[in-house]
Amino acid sequence: MMLEPSIDKLQEKIESKYKLVILSSRRARNLTENKDLQIDKPKSKKYVGMALEEVTAGKLYIEE
Incomplete structure (x- = not known):
């Protein structure tokens, strides 16, 4: 069973x-409160x- 997005793709964005x-x-x-999806x-x-898909798409990130 493959999970999408994969952990490898996610760790390219957030280590x-x-x-x-x-x-x-x-x-x-x-998202449960606002339903304002960015993808x-x-x-x-x-x-x-959905949140993990936003990370993969580059819409959700952590400012360092």
Whole structure:
């Protein structure tokens, strides 16, 4: 079973798995309240998956 987006693609954008988990969980919580998705036609039906797709698309990132 392949998960989309893959962890390799995600770690190209955000190196730390810990930061990736925190970012995606906060964004998923935000999506449940606002439904303001930054990508068109997400593959995932769950908010965490949608948040990870935003990371892959470069729409969601951490400012250092």
